[in-house]
Amino acid sequence: MVRRILIVAAGLLWASSAFAADYSLLNVSYDPTRELYVDFNKAFAAAYQKETGKSVEIKQSHGGSGSQARAVIDGLQADVVTLALAYDIDAIAAKGLVATDWQKRLPLNASPYTSTIVFLVRKGNPKGIKDWDDLIKPGVAVITPNPKTSGGARWNYLAAWGYAQKKFGSADKAKKFVADLYQNVPVLDTGARGSTVTFVERGVGDVLLAWENEAFLAQREFGKDKFEIVSPPLSILAEPPVAIVDKVADNKGTRGVAEAYLKYWYSKEGQEIAARNSYRPRDPDIAKEYESSFAKVDLFTIDDVFGGWTKAQQEHFSEGGIFDQIYKN
Amino acid sequence: MTIITASDPAHLSHRERSDRVSDPGEGSSSAALPVGNRKTTVGIARSNSRTEPGPVRFVIIVLALTFLTVFVVLPLVVVFAQAFSKGFIAYFAALAEPEAWSAIKLTLLVAAISVGLNLVFGVLAAWAIAKFDFSGKTFLITLIDLPFSVSPVIAGLVFVLLFGAQGYFGPWLQAHNINVLFAVPGIVLVTIFVTFPFVARALIPLMQEQGTQEEEAAISLGASGLQTFFRVTLPNIKWGLLYGVLLCNARAMGEFGAVSVVSGHIRGETNTMPLLVEILYNEYQFVSSFAIASLLAMLALITLVVKTVLERRLDEGQAPSDH
Amino acid sequence: MSVIAVRRSNLPGFGLTMGLTLTWLSVIILIPLAALFLKTFELSPEQFWGIVSSRRTLNALKISFGLSFAAALVNLVMGTIIVWALVRYRFPGRRLFDAIVDIPFALPTAVAGVALTQLFAPKGWLGGPLAELGIKVAFTPVGIFVAMIFIGIPFVVRTVQPVLIDLDVEIEEAAASLGANRWHTVLRVILPGLIPALLTGFALAFARAVGEYGSVIFIAGNLPNVSEIAPLLIVIRLSEFRYADATAIAVVMLVASFLIIFAVNRLQRWAQARIPTH
Numbered sequence: 001m002v003r004r005i006l007i008v009a010a011g012l013l014w015a016s017s018a019f020a021a022d023y024s025l026l027n028v029s030y031d032p033t034r035e036l037y038v039d040f041n042k043a044f045a046a047a048y049q050k051e052t053g054k055s056v057e058i059k060q061s062h063g064g065s066g067s068q069a070r071a072v073i074d075g076l077q078a079d080v081v082t083l084a085l086a087y088d089i090d091a092i093a094a095k096g097l098v099a100t101d102w103q104k105r106l107p108l109n110a111s112p113y114t115s116t117i118v119f120l121v122r123k124g125n126p127k128g129i130k131d132w133d134d135l136i137k138p139g140v141a142v143i144t145p146n147p148k149t150s151g152g153a154r155w156n157y158l159a160a161w162g163y164a165q166k167k168f169g170s171a172d173k174a175k176k177f178v179a180d181l182y183q184n185v186p187v188l189d190t191g192a193r194g195s196t197v198t199f200v201e202r203g204v205g206d207v208l209l210a211w212e213n214e215a216f217l218a219q220r221e222f223g224k225d226k227f228e229i230v231s232p233p234l235s236i237l238a239e240p241p242v243a244i245v246d247k248v249a250d251n252k253g254t255r256g257v258a259e260a261y262l263k264y265w266y267s268k269e270g271q272e273i274a275a276r277n278s279y280r281p282r283d284p285d286i287a288k289e290y291e292s293s294f295a296k297v298d299l300f301t302i303d304d305v306f307g308g309w310t311k312a313q314q315e316h317f318s319e320g321g322i323f324d325q326i327y328k329n
Numbered sequence: 330m331t332i333i334t335a336s337d338p339a340h341l342s343h344r345e346r347s348d349r350v351s352d353p354g355e356g357s358s359s360a361a362l363p364v365g366n367r368k369t370t371v372g373i374a375r376s377n378s379r380t381e382p383g384p385v386r387f388v389i390i391v392l393a394l395t396f397l398t399v400f401v402v403l404p405l406v407v408v409f410a411q412a413f414s415k416g417f418i419a420y421f422a423a424l425a426e427p428e429a430w431s432a433i434k435l436t437l438l439v440a441a442i443s444v445g446l447n448l449v450f451g452v453l454a455a456w457a458i459a460k461f462d463f464s465g466k467t468f469l470i471t472l473i474d475l476p477f478s479v480s481p482v483i484a485g486l487v488f489v490l491l492f493g494a495q496g497y498f499g500p501w502l503q504a505h506n507i508n509v510l511f512a513v514p515g516i517v518l519v520t521i522f523v524t525f526p527f528v529a530r531a532l533i534p535l536m537q538e539q540g541t542q543e544e545e546a547a548i549s550l551g552a553s554g555l556q557t558f559f560r561v562t563l564p565n566i567k568w569g570l571l572y573g574v575l576l577c578n579a580r581a582m583g584e585f586g587a588v589s590v591v592s593g594h595i596r597g598e599t600n601t602m603p604l605l606v607e608i609l610y611n612e613y614q615f616v617s618s619f620a621i622a623s624l625l626a627m628l629a630l631i632t633l634v635v636k637t638v639l640e641r642r643l644d645e646g647q648a649p650s651d652h
Numbered sequence: 653m654s655v656i657a658v659r660r661s662n663l664p665g666f667g668l669t670m671g672l673t674l675t676w677l678s679v680i681i682l683i684p685l686a687a688l689f690l691k692t693f694e695l696s697p698e699q700f701w702g703i704v705s706s707r708r709t710l711n712a713l714k715i716s717f718g719l720s721f722a723a724a725l726v727n728l729v730m731g732t733i734i735v736w737a738l739v740r741y742r743f744p745g746r747r748l749f750d751a752i753v754d755i756p757f758a759l760p761t762a763v764a765g766v767a768l769t770q771l772f773a774p775k776g777w778l779g780g781p782l783a784e785l786g787i788k789v790a791f792t793p794v795g796i797f798v799a800m801i802f803i804g805i806p807f808v809v810r811t812v813q814p815v816l817i818d819l820d821v822e823i824e825e826a827a828a829s830l831g832a833n834r835w836h837t838v839l840r841v842i843l844p845g846l847i848p849a850l851l852t853g854f855a856l857a858f859a860r861a862v863g864e865y866g867s868v869i870f871i872a873g874n875l876p877n878v879s880e881i882a883p884l885l886i887v888i889r890l891s892e893f894r895y896a897d898a899t900a901i902a903v904v905m906l907v908a909s910f911l912i913i914f915a916v917n918r919l920q921r922w923a924q925a926r927i928p929t930h
Contacts, residue, residue: 477913606766
């Protein structure tokens with residue numbers, strides 16, 4: 001019986017490998033980008049075939065940004081990484097898999113699309129949440145994932161911090177504000193997707209801190225009659241970066257196609273795909289075209305407020321950092 | 330010692346036998362019935378000393394059944410209710426997705442390899458342990474049992490430490506372009522680890538109980554070792570062997586934590602069914618997620634049915650008239 | 653490790669089968685586990701202690717071990733009641749419920765996790781009514797507790813069941829004829845005979861719950877220091893690129909599993925010694 005199973009299994013395996021493209025790329029990405037990359041991969045494969053006559057198959061892997069970076073460090077054969085924040089790619093670069101100047105190899109800090117952090121609330125906004133201040137009110141349950149494991153959660157945290165620092169003008173007050181905010185968090189999921197599911201499907205919490213694209217997606221999936229998006233007047237400019245994993249791409253001989261893949265993001269078509277999936281496009285023309293889709297939010301960057309990712313990571317999310325101090329209280 | 334007592338055929342056969350003996354003796358399949366169907370007062374009078382008053386019995390049964398219903402039956406029902414919540418068409422559409430197919434194929438492949446290898450190992454180990462006496466036997470059995478109590482996450486972690494690019498053998502493997510982690514070999518390895526004890530532990534008590542006389546007789550009649558095994562031992566242990574393979578297979582197809590650590594989650598390539606359940610769940614595709622989950626739940630149910638049948642067979646196998 | 657053979661039977665194949673067994677055991681179990689210990693030796697004792705005694709780690713271990721202990725206790729009590737009902741009473745559906753006990757054993761943990769979460773979430777079949785009573789199960793430590801009860805129950809039932817079946821009813825009758833009431837008979841005559849099996853079942857359910865991951869993470873709130881189990885902390889430490897932390901926690905848990913298995917071994921030997929030869 002076991003032999004028969006083996007034969008069947010071998011047959012199935014053979015059948016699945018019968019189709020093979022000229023090139024095969026593995027894109028290791030974070031949680032919310034699955035739909036985005038399904039669209040993008042299809043468009044790129046068609047464009048690439050048209051231009052070079054070669055077929056390319058792109059495989060996707062999604063998970064928490066940190067876990068995904070860990071897998072690449074441990075040997076997951078990613079040709080390109082498209083993660084939630086620069087720090088995770090820096091961690092891969094620190095192991096020599098990606099050139100340390102990766103962020104300069106592509107335009108705009110190597111982040112072809114951006115997003116921001118918004119609030120998703122239940123229909124009718126029963127708790128009247130309009131701005132960051134409303135999140136620390138007693139009795140408001142805020143859903144956000146764990147910044148230690150989730151890239152999105154780190155953007156959430158830094159957005160709150162940035163708001164408080166700008167409003168109250170001191171780091172101490174910002175720390176107090178963020179500590180108060182996390183007092184209102186009943187569930188700390190490991191990933192952004194987990195948090196959305198907790199809020200949307202399981203009905204926990206009054207407000208979800210989410211990527212803008214993730215909030216739009218949830219609204220599309222579950223209906224505008226159930227959830228509303230509240231964009232705070234001030235938030236952070238989230239720049240999810242992309243990079244070629246040099247060591248893997250060179251080893252597999254896919255550097256050419258991998259470079260073409262990432263560069264395609266900066267084309268009009270690429271930018272259009274980003275905009276259609278509710279990521280804010282970088283291209284001014286496309287941005288203008290989709291202007292009405294995105295709320296006007298005053299955006300600050302991580303460099304402005306925190307002096308870059310390495311510093312922010314060190315201060316806030318390292319062991320014994322500010323986030324740990326908040327959770328020790 | 331036994332970790333899975335459920336797989337200890339010696340116990341089970343005992344249970345079946347004493348069931349049969351005690352059934353007429355207690356004289357009241359209705360004794361515990363909360364309603365109606367009173368039997369002779371004689372039986373009850375006699376059993377007064379040996380059983381509890383009616384209300385106590387009633388409370389115990391209600392407690393037991395409520396507990397099992399809430400904690401065991403309802404979760405199972407939820408799986409199917411959710412899977413079919415949008416109707417049959419949505420259910421089968423979810424299962425027809427290429428990603429679902431590749432997960433099913435991968436799960437079957439991984440289970441086939443790891444169960445096959447553990448089958449061979451289990452028989453070898455059981456032969457050495459059950460048919461011979463040596464010092465350190467208990468220690469050896471403890472080592473075989475160890476994966477039962479090791480957290481699946483740790484099982485995944487140790488293979489990352491060994492075969493990860495930063496691990497002990499990682500650089501060598503990379504230099505030779507061999508992918509273990511985040512590919513089928515890694516998933517197979519952790520699955521073998523977590524299912525390691527099942528076959529051996531199902532066979533050892535059975536083979537110990539059967540002793541060595543039949544085999545010794547065969548040898549003295551001139552049979553070779555292999556002939557003895559295939560003609561004498563195997564027919565005696567076949568149901569126990571199937572039993573071990575069955576439980577081993579259920580665990581192999583269902584393993585989540587360990588596989589999650591070493592999978593890499595490549596769509597359509599390294600996601601097994603349990604991993605796909607989590608992924609789809611996190612993508613708001615609840616029907617799809619529970620559809621895959623329902624396949625795994627059905628696997629569990631089939632496992633239980635076959636297990637019950639096998640236990641009967643094992644019980645019969647105890648009777649000398651069997652062969 | 654050396655195993656010195658004392659060959660009793662004259663069957664062939666001891667060398668070959670033992671050799672292959674030890675090889676396979678080494679490749680799959682011993683070498684990987686040795687790697688774990690080897691990795692921790694890269695830490696100084698102070699570093700190791702620092703990791704293990706950090707507040708977050710301690711809390712995760714406390715949650716894992718504490719809730720597992722509590723869940724195993726519930727399993728001990730409820731398992732005994734279930735065994736009693738299944739063995740001593742006859743009622744419709746008895747055989748079905750007997751088979752059902754094994755579901756947590758056969759159902760993949762991830763499936764159990766999503767199902768329990770669905771069931772106990774505020775919108776779920778049980779979570780809804782419970783929420784109206786003000787009881788939150790999912791995403792609280794109670795949820796972890798529930799999942800651990802689920803996975804542990806077959807261990808107690810299947811360990812105690814055969815022993816209760818084999819228990820000599822004549823002793824009970826003798827006790828009764830000597831004038832002991834039922835309650836005394838159960839407490840003084842039956843229970844002592846079950847103690848080794850009860851402890852074994854308890855230890856097995858406990859060991860399983862401590863290491864459990866798949867069925868717990870969905871329903872746990874995963875709040876650090878509140879509802880974060882130790883296996884999840886290992887996964888989190890890995891994704892933070894902190895291998896040393898992950899391995900240190902793993903070593904602590906592994907040693908605990910060794911000890912539990914060892915205790916189970918001793919328990920069973922004790923149980924066997926207590927059984928009069930028949």
